[in-house]
Amino acid sequence: MVKIAICDDEEKSVALHERIVKECLQSVGIGCEITTYTQSRNLLYDITDDAFFYDLILLDIEMPGISGMEMPQKIKGYLPNVRIIFVTSHTEYAIDAFELSIFRYVPKNNLEIKLPAAVIDAAKLVELEAGQEYTIQTANRMEKIPYKDIFYIQRDGKNASIVSSAGTSKVRKSLQQVFEELDAPEFIFIDRGYIVNIIQIMKINDGIAILKNGEQLPISRSHLQEVKRQINQFWGAHI
Template sequence: MLQIAICDDEQEMAAAHRQAVEAALSNCRAVGEIAVYTHSDNLFCDIVEDGFHFDLILLDIEMPGKNGMELAKELQPCLPHVKIIFITSHVEYAIDAYELAVFRYVPKNDEKKRLMSALEDAIRLLLIEDGKVYTIQTNSRLEKIPYREIYFIERDGKNVSITWEKGTSKVRGSLQQIYDELAAEEFIFIDRGCIVNLIHVMQVKNSMVFLENGASLPVSRSHLQGVKEQINAYWGMHI
């Protein structure tokens, strides 16, 4: 079940956004639990102090107390994978929203047209990410790594090194073998020796892939065009 929060200081707008979220969940055949907040401080306390988890947060930027932009920055350490949709009447916030790597920015003057598609895209992406794990099993350990937490996978001699949210894990085998076992569209080769998770790709520039964890990885010349096409296709379908 997806956990979704709505935060807007205007009760009528918060209620309207709840209806939009309910409709988007229905359209995506997804099940979600929705929490509505009219004070940003209450949402902050529930997450930071009480450990509430949310997969998706719909935030109005212009709010008393902590505004949406400030709140998003403070919540990132607690919810590194949360999808945030900003709603605002101030176009100049779009650049800041991009820098925060939020999922989508919806201007209020175009809300009716763009909010529903933003919600549905976010929900579909969350459904893709949810529940998949890669299992490493040896004589001495059993380790399960959620797909969504994997940043990239590299060849490391006779081993394969998986860099993910909690560090690095090594598994015996070839990179192609791991790729085949993952069997998921979000993983692509950017080089003969490296696979990245498209969920975490922020930018491709100057033959480098930049990930949201700060990693930058080289793309081989032979893979560059294909990588760009795969990323564009993935973003086009899911984002």
Template sequence: MLYIAICEDETSQLAAIEDKVRMYLKNNHILAELKAYGRSDLLKYDLQEGKYFDIILSDIEMPGTDGMRLAKEIRGCLPEAILIFVTAYLKYAVDAYELEVFRYIPKSCLDEKLPEALGIAIKRIRSQSDQSYLIQTAARIEKIPLKQIVYIQKDGKNAMIICTDGSVKSVRKSLADVYKELHSEDFVFVERGSIVNIAQIKSIQKEEVLLSNGVRIHASRPRLEEMKERMAAYWSERI
């Protein structure tokens, strides 16, 4: 799941940008949560409250907190967020680069430049997020490196993520949703209620998987062949 914000004070322009972003996501089968802001101060308040975004598209000249001050706020709250300026004011281009803005798109070139910028940005995010799993709730934002995940088990309506340091992270999602969001071939279902990190498997004996932390998990018979094939492929790539 990607999280994208759009900040633009002109209502018609905000709607136009939002429509183009939604169309791009739909055409490319990308799952994302999109939030539109008609005032920059509202986005700033959400950032200060811990709201997370992967990509932020913003105008530069807006009442209240303009885009340049907003960019500094974003860098303070979300240093890794990708910031794209969509504006008619070319005079700010140099300052935008100093604030590590990912792209600078003139409003007159939206149809041409916006899909290209989104494509490159999403590709970069996926290459980074493939290495970690993001948990976002109203109370916290946390990134868990995939290499630190030993296994994930269902517990009622929650998914419990067990890590190499012994800590357990809870996220209120189905295992199927968590599996999709991992974006990694290094994880496999061993049964309906358990996902394991292939790198953390020490052995498979009969219908039991022994993990690096000493935990043994039952594997359903239909899953065993797939697990063995995935393990063989995983380790052959690393030898």
């Protein structure tokens, strides 16, 4: 079940967006729960008050009070993994939307075509990240780490260190053992000493994988082309 918020100061637009979202997700068999807003401050209040959690937010840019352009930075502190889709008739904001790490930018003059594709892509990504966990169990403790929270796994002597949004956890297993236990296409070797979660890669630049948490990991020359191929194959299969 994907939890979605729609915010636009025009009630007709809210109703239209809601219809499109429901129809497109129903067509691919993805369930959703939608909450609508006509004032950005009410959406922000619900999020900051911890009353509501959302996987995906559709935002109009031009709104009275707090504009859509101001909202992402205010929201991300409370919902760091939320996907935001800008829906607007103002194409001049496209570059700014990219700089704010917006999932997708949808112009209102091409809504019926662009919005369903954007919503389906975002919902598939949410489903992909949900549910799976890696379990570390010893005589003294048991720890479960959601796959979606794992940034990378690093060889640490005879151990493997799992770096996630919750911190670093060590497991007394080889990197290959952990890789086989994960058994998920989003995890790939970028070097003999690193396994990285494809979902956490923002970009690859000059043989460096730049992750969402800001860390930069080297990709060995022998792995570089294969890493690029696996990333393209992964997103081609899931988006």
